[in-house]
Amino acid sequence: MAKIVDKNSKRKEIAIKCKKLLLEKGMRVTISELAKSAGIGKGTIYEYFKNKEDIVFEILNLLIDEFNKELLNKLKKTNTSFEKLLVFFEFFYKDYFELQKIYKEFLAITLTSSNKEMKDYATKSKSYYYEILENILNEGIKNKELKKKAVKYKKVIYNMCEGLFIESEVTNLIKNREKEVKKNIELIYKLLKKDS
Amino acid sequence: MAKIVDKNSKRKEIAIKCKKLLLEKGMRVTISELAKSAGIGKGTIYEYFKNKEDIVFEILNLLIDEFNKELLNKLKKTNTSFEKLLVFFEFFYKDYFELQKIYKEFLAITLTSSNKEMKDYATKSKSYYYEILENILNEGIKNKELKKKAVKYKKVIYNMCEGLFIESEVTNLIKNREKEVKKNIELIYKLLKKDS
Amino acid sequence: MAKIVDKNSKRKEIAIKCKKLLLEKGMRVTISELAKSAGIGKGTIYEYFKNKEDIVFEILNLLIDEFNKELLNKLKKTNTSFEKLLVFFEFFYKDYFELQKIYKEFLAITLTSSNKEMKDYATKSKSYYYEILENILNEGIKNKELKKKAVKYKKVIYNMCEGLFIESEVTNLIKNREKEVKKNIELIYKLLKKDS
Amino acid sequence: MAKIVDKNSKRKEIAIKCKKLLLEKGMRVTISELAKSAGIGKGTIYEYFKNKEDIVFEILNLLIDEFNKELLNKLKKTNTSFEKLLVFFEFFYKDYFELQKIYKEFLAITLTSSNKEMKDYATKSKSYYYEILENILNEGIKNKELKKKAVKYKKVIYNMCEGLFIESEVTNLIKNREKEVKKNIELIYKLLKKDS
DNA sequence: TATGAATGAGCATTCATTCAT
């Protein structure tokens, strides 16, 4: 009998080994490079992944899973809803520096190609963050920190931050992204604060 | 001196002739195609433009200038600051449908490559829109439609819309983009209205 | 000795299981697919067959054996030598439709690669058909249907049909292959008929 | 002004330079090899040919044109229709040795892929040879060498030879192809001779 | 004996850019 390999765990294993290179090179990384960085042959990649997109996607998933786990951890350690909001956004911009590069590539690809799987993934992913945001806002409402209608503003808040991310990547208008994000969240927050 | 002016006007002339093709084919257009559509030789492109980016960029400029001109026209025909806000964003999403395709590609490129010129351009461009937005908000304040602090929210408003654009392109979460944008602008607007 | 017999019968067994797939996919079938269709591992193929050619070849043998058996059956049911001639050729063109696809691929490979085994096989196979044809013609002579020299024309007859097969596959000149073959056999037949 | 090149004559020129290599390597030749053998860059091939098939096809055309020209020359130098028949077939088998290899590849390709252009070409080509054959037979009839109905046998004759070609390539049954062809043509000829 | 995981050679094609004319 031949060695039996758990295809799924091997996928993960390869993905993990390729993580660093993808973060360095972005989508421009070649299959050859990925294979080398994983210490396997080019053909082996195709034993575990359908095509280049498939492996890049797997690594992306890996990174985002890590990110989400840590995000939840960080959120637990905060008290007020405002703090939570800040953590929510600063986390991505400040702590997960690596992920931003990939996220940019992900955005770039999803904006130009119309890959259904990526779109589905983005949908699922964004829904997840909306949920977290909703929970934060609802908690704030419950704690009398925020007006009742605050929860309606989750899209405003999230997309403002997304927009700021784009702005900070695409223009020279933002010197200090963390400050800028904080400042604008504060602005919104002021309007949503109870008794403002 | 005369030469430089000529060079510049020829640049414009070529760009104008290539406008349609760029809108059709997006950034994937080839130099050969552009040259043919301008009725000139491939080599001639390189007499007037440094490289492919340069010409694509020139055409982009042209398109955005047109867009801006029409935007100002539309804004003149509106009355309240709220109307103006709506026009400001709907214009791009609804009326300038073609431009969106290019804009997506522009975003995709600027997000991944770090082309200084494109960044400068995006900076200039965004500043310009911020200015318009500021004017709208100031006018609203002057007309007692908006609270005094409303003007501080220009970044919130703009980037929320940018974020919504991304969301509508990248996820399946938005069925009707115009409605969604309107809804969220209304939400912000409520908070910024005088006596809200 | 026993082992060798086992090896051989296992070869046949595998070949039988792969028959359908080869007819479906032609020579472009992959070893993986063949192994799967035989319900065995890829490596096991190489226990029983030297290489891909070897297994494809074995299956081909199998198919042609079947063909030959049925051909003889059909021939038994005919009376005149002319009928037999028609059956002989129409059988392949009309009844064994699937086999033609493989035969074409077989021809293509044997024409380009110079595989000794395939050549030997083709030699054996063609000799066999020549023999059948010779028998038919001799019978016709015995029955006073054909001139004595008719048997010399076996190569003329056979290869004319082979040539017509190629023509019908490679050009647009033949609309109805069966008719064309019949027509040309008739032409030859007229010349070979006793008292023509 | 740039150097102006007659695309069509350059095509021919490249094809001529690649002729030898194609004859040596057959369809398995690579674009790189062809380019090198023509002393040009790989990309230049694609300036003059749509794809690999296109260039191979062009070279094939070239070879067959040469062949046809020489064939007509040879035919002029013969007297009786029987001689002409022999020349017609021996020419290909004996004199145009190179062409056979390519013809085999051509057959192989046309048998497996269903390239419309190649099929059209084969149709045109075969029609041309049928015409020559028809002329030979008609001349023989006019000269009282052949029976009137002889012309009907052009397909029989041609395809018999085609079949013999295949047989000689694919089996070991034919030691001396020229003799075999001659023998079988003689057989047919005897039947078609006036007063046979 | 059976397996299937691992392998890597092999190849057509595109296109921005250059530069000789």
Next chain:
DNA sequence: CATGAATGAATGCTCATTCAT
């Protein structure tokens, strides 16, 4: 000034075969 012919780097993917278990 204008041209367009020439270029060649760059890359994803397949699949027959091997061999460790």
